[in-house]
Amino acid sequence: MIIIIRLVVLGFFFHYRVMHPVNDAYALWLVSVICEIWFAISWILDQFPKWLPVDRETYLDRLSLRYDKEGQPSQLSSVDIFVSTVDPLKEPPLVTANTVLSILAVDYPVDKVSCYVSDDGAAMLTFEALSETSEFARKWVPFCKKFNIEPRAPEFYFAQKIDYLQDKVLTSFIKERRAMKREYEEFKVRINALVAKAQKVPEEGWTMQDGTPWPGNNVRDHPGMIQVFLGQSGGHDTEGNELPRLVYASREKRPGFNHHKKAGAMNALVRVSAVLTNAPYLLNLDCDHYFNNSKALKEAMCFMMDPLLGKKVCYVQFPQRFDGIDRHDRYANRNIVFFDINMKGLDGIQGPIYVGTGCVFRRQAFYGNDAPKTKKPPTRTCNCWPNWCCCGCCFSGRKKKKTTKSKSEKKQKFRRLDSGAPVFALEGIEEGIEGIESEKSTMLSEKKLEKKFGQSPVFVASTLLEDGGTLKIASPASLLKEAIHVISCGYEDKTDWGKEVGWIYGSVTEDILTGFKMHCHGWRSIYCIPDRPAFKGSAPINLSDRLHQVLRWALGSVEIFLSRHCPLWYGYGGGLKWLERLSYINATVYPWTSIPLVAYCTLPAVCLLTGKFITPELSNVASLWFLSLFICIFATSILEMRWSGVGIDDWWRNEQFWVIGGVSAHLFAVVQGLLKVLAGIDTNFTVTSKAGDDEDFSELYAFKWTTLLIPPTTLLIINLIGVVAGVSNAINNGYESWGPLFGKLFFAFWVIVHLYPFLKGLLGRQNRTPTIIIVWSILLASIFSLLWVRVDPFLAKSDGPVLEECGLDCH
Numbered sequence: 001m002i003i004i005i006r007l008v009v010l011g012f013f014f015h016y017r018v019m020h021p022v023n024d025a026y027a028l029w030l031v032s033v034i035c036e037i038w039f040a041i042s043w044i045l046d047q048f049p050k051w052l053p054v055d056r057e058t059y060l061d062r063l064s065l066r067y068d069k070e071g072q073p074s075q076l077s078s079v080d081i082f083v084s085t086v087d088p089l090k091e092p093p094l095v096t097a098n099t100v101l102s103i104l105a106v107d108y109p110v111d112k113v114s115c116y117v118s119d120d121g122a123a124m125l126t127f128e129a130l131s132e133t134s135e136f137a138r139k140w141v142p143f144c145k146k147f148n149i150e151p152r153a154p155e156f157y158f159a160q161k162i163d164y165l166q167d168k169v170l171t172s173f174i175k176e177r178r179a180m181k182r183e184y185e186e187f188k189v190r191i192n193a194l195v196a197k198a199q200k201v202p203e204e205g206w207t208m209q210d211g212t213p214w215p216g217n218n219v220r221d222h223p224g225m226i227q228v229f230l231g232q233s234g235g236h237d238t239e240g241n242e243l244p245r246l247v248y249a250s251r252e253k254r255p256g257f258n259h260h261k262k263a264g265a266m267n268a269l270v271r272v273s274a275v276l277t278n279a280p281y282l283l284n285l286d287c288d289h290y291f292n293n294s295k296a297l298k299e300a301m302c303f304m305m306d307p308l309l310g311k312k313v314c315y316v317q318f319p320q321r322f323d324g325i326d327r328h329d330r331y332a333n334r335n336i337v338f339f340d341i342n343m344k345g346l347d348g349i350q351g352p353i354y355v356g357t358g359c360v361f362r363r364q365a366f367y368g369n370d371a372p373k374t375k376k377p378p379t380r381t382c383n384c385w386p387n388w389c390c391c392g393c394c395f396s397g398r399k400k401k402k403t404t405k406s407k408s409e410k411k412q413k414f415r416r417l418d419s420g421a422p423v424f425a426l427e428g429i430e431e432g433i434e435g436i437e438s439e440k441s442t443m444l445s446e447k448k449l450e451k452k453f454g455q456s457p458v459f460v461a462s463t464l465l466e467d468g469g470t471l472k473i474a475s476p477a478s479l480l481k482e483a484i485h486v487i488s489c490g491y492e493d494k495t496d497w498g499k500e501v502g503w504i505y506g507s508v509t510e511d512i513l514t515g516f517k518m519h520c521h522g523w524r525s526i527y528c529i530p531d532r533p534a535f536k537g538s539a540p541i542n543l544s545d546r547l548h549q550v551l552r553w554a555l556g557s558v559e560i561f562l563s564r565h566c567p568l569w570y571g572y573g574g575g576l577k578w579l580e581r582l583s584y585i586n587a588t589v590y591p592w593t594s595i596p597l598v599a600y601c602t603l604p605a606v607c608l609l610t611g612k613f614i615t616p617e618l619s620n621v622a623s624l625w626f627l628s629l630f631i632c633i634f635a636t637s638i639l640e641m642r643w644s645g646v647g648i649d650d651w652w653r654n655e656q657f658w659v660i661g662g663v664s665a666h667l668f669a670v671v672q673g674l675l676k677v678l679a680g681i682d683t684n685f686t687v688t689s690k691a692g693d694d695e696d697f698s699e700l701y702a703f704k705w706t707t708l709l710i711p712p713t714t715l716l717i718i719n720l721i722g723v724v725a726g727v728s729n730a731i732n733n734g735y736e737s738w739g740p741l742f743g744k745l746f747f748a749f750w751v752i753v754h755l756y757p758f759l760k761g762l763l764g765r766q767n768r769t770p771t772i773i774i775v776w777s778i779l780l781a782s783i784f785s786l787l788w789v790r791v792d793p794f795l796a797k798s799d800g801p802v803l804e805e806c807g808l809d810c811h
């Protein structure tokens with residue numbers, strides 16, 4: 001109701017704003033009204049997908065009753081887990097090792113878990129660290145399972161304090177814990193020794209332990225590499241139990257090929273895993289995201305293996321949670337508003353967007369198939385909207401459906417046999433395996449599949465097995481050969497990889513696009529927030545790294561917005577619900593808000609320097625509209641915090657960082673995005689640095705120079721100058737000039753308060769700010785203010801002596 005009221009009030013507000021221009025500062029008025037209209041639109045885009053927030057609960061005991069009864073072989077599905085890593089210097093091997101250890105120790109049947117590590121850096125350091133990790137896992141995994149500890153990443157487990165005096169703690173546990181801690185310290189020493197050794201590359205390149213040169217010595221030009229550790233043939237843990245399989249894979253790299261960054265790495269793993277294990281479900285994790293809750297896979301299976309609704313679920317996304325963030329979360333790293341408000345809202349529509357990590361996928365959803373059609377329509381067809389409302393939005397899709405009717409009729413024939421199976425799967429099984437159809441049509445459909453998936457019969461065959469599993473006919477050696485083949489760099493040429501199949505290319509934020517495509521195919525996703533956070537990662541805590549991360553995300557969004565996948569136009573007539581579309585539009589259009597935002601943050605300074613304002617003097621009715629608008633904004637925010645449980649501090653941080661990111665990173669993203677589209681200038685994927693083991697937040701205060709800092713600094717300074725000028729002017733002019741000053745000061749404070757964490761970041765711990773940035777900003781700010789005073793475009797020429805009004809004595 002408040003949202004509706006706010007909409008109505010907005011209407012009246014804009015009616016007033018548009019009908020009452022400021023005659024002596026027309027440009028000021030015009031700019032501010034345009035900005036306000038844009039902010040209103042972006043509010044609507046952000047607000048509407050929150051109509052129906054959902055909180056979910058899982059019942060792991062019921063899952064066990066159905067699929068995992070004690071004493072019986074487990075019927076849980078297998079999961080292939082992907083870990084991506086690229087740069088062992090920015091992503092310390094110890095971090096990756098911890099992630100891998102937490103995966104190997106996960107609470108899930110061991111023979112149903114495989115861990116694939118993608119190394120885009122082709123680093124022998126990563127390889128050797130992984131080899132050490134697999135050895136350490138033989139001791140670590142049985143320890144975790146015996147005492148049921150959490151979390152199962154040793155670094156974080158040993159970092160938490162335990163209460164030895166509690167009477168439940170067994171003496172045997174204390175002893176073994178102590179021993180294990182020592183073992184881990186030794187493991188750490190070995191890893192650190194490897195890291196130290198890797199600092200200086202020998203002239204002839206790296207040599208492996210057996211004396212042969214490391215194939216990945218040239219990072220940009222090397223063959224594909226695969227090594228399988230652990231698993232059935234790889235030996236057992238110290239208690240004699242099997243361990244999950246661990247696979248190191250580094251895809252082939254050659255100059256002249258576009259490797260598509262993380263998306264390319266993930267697609268290579270999709271194929272390798274299909275050849276080697278072909279689990280029906282995949283989980284992807286960044287190298288710094290470890291299992292904080294060892295039951296996370298089971299949580300996901302509660303949805304995926306749900307006999308009623310599971311078949312339509314393409315992925316289960318877990319929120320990203322973080323370690324090692326400063327108490328006040330100065331740069332809104334935790335993103336609480338997004339993860340606890342927006343994503344819960346989306347779950348009530350068609351599901352959360354994919355955020356790149358901590359997400360369990362259905363493998364079939366990657367193969368470009370539509371979601372299976374359920375016979376019984378879901379109870380709520382169009383969210384909470386009445387049916388007459390759906391008619392309007394479905395109308396546009398209707399035409400398209402007719403033209404593709406013949407095609408869908410054909411599909412229907414196959415679908416009738418098994419409503420759940422994708423079309424290709426049935427075609428293949430009928431024609432290929434049962435051999436009913438003639439040889440000619442077999443060849444035809446095989447050609448079609450090869451065009452889609454690439455030239456690997458083993459991989460193509462694997463895509464037809466909906467429930468996973470590999471063809472047992474082939475020998476392990478031939479499978480490995482095939483696995484090397486599917487990670488060669490020419491493999492994806494002229495196929496649908498990255499276009500319709502797998503992670504989608506074309507943007508540095510592959511995540512949004514990948515999830516978007518799946519939703520367009522009619523799949524739904526699920527948002528799962530277990531009480532104990534499922535995964536935890538690290539976040540960049542200093543200002544510059546944080547801004548660069550936000551820049552990359554925003555750049556990805558701009559790229560999508562300017563591409564053929566722009567959610568404004570793409571995928572009508574498919575399965576995308578309109579509120580979900582609104583949220584994708586919001587996710588890709590937000591960087592553009594930076595332009596009005598920069599303008600709007602400049603306005604208060606201009607107002608203070610010129611003595612003009614963006615509104616005419618308010619009448620009583622007008623003040624009423626302003627007041628009700630403020631109350632509505634206040635009320636919607638409070639209510640939102642109430643239902644989501646987000647605290648006021650987190651919410652306020654989010655507001656502040658919206659401005660900080662907006663006037664720096666988002667602005668640069670728009671410029672870079674335009675450059676890329678118009679001039680073809682490409683940008684790199686700069687990997688976010690992960691904190692090593694140095695704690696105590698020294699990073700928070702680390703200062704790194706970057707151009708991103710210039711616009712917010714300039715804005716801060718001109719607004720501060722404005723405040724000084726305005727106040728001194730009022731002091732000179734006496735009592736009656738304080739009244740009109742109030743609005744302007746309030747406006748300027750609004751900007752300064754939002755930029756405050758940024759100011760703190762600039763000053764650093766020792767209050768040392770590099771001189772370059774001060775010089776630049778003062779320069780820009782003074783040029784700007786001087787220009788203002790001289791040109792003064794907002795003043796009507798007939799206004800008499802212009803200079804006296806600015807409050808600065810410029811004569």
Ligand SMILES: O=c1ccn([C@@H]2O[C@H](COP(=O)(O)OP(=O)(O)O[C@H]3O[C@H](CO)[C@@H](O)[C@H](O)[C@H]3O)[C@@H](O)[C@H]2O)c(=O)[nH]1
Pocket residue numbers: 084085086087091118120260261262265285286287288355356357508509510511549552553556685686687688689
């Ligand atoms: O060429 C590349 C570049 C990156 N990565 C991996 O991609 C992951 C994400 O990179 P990171 O720099 O840590 O990005 P963040 O800003 O922390 O990541 C968020 O945003 C990304 C989208 O930009 C998503 O891919 C991530 O999953 C999400 O956590 C890391 O594991 C990297 O190793 C590769 O495998 N190959």
Ligand SMILES: [Mn+2]
Pocket residue numbers: 286288537538688
């Ligand atoms: Mn990361």
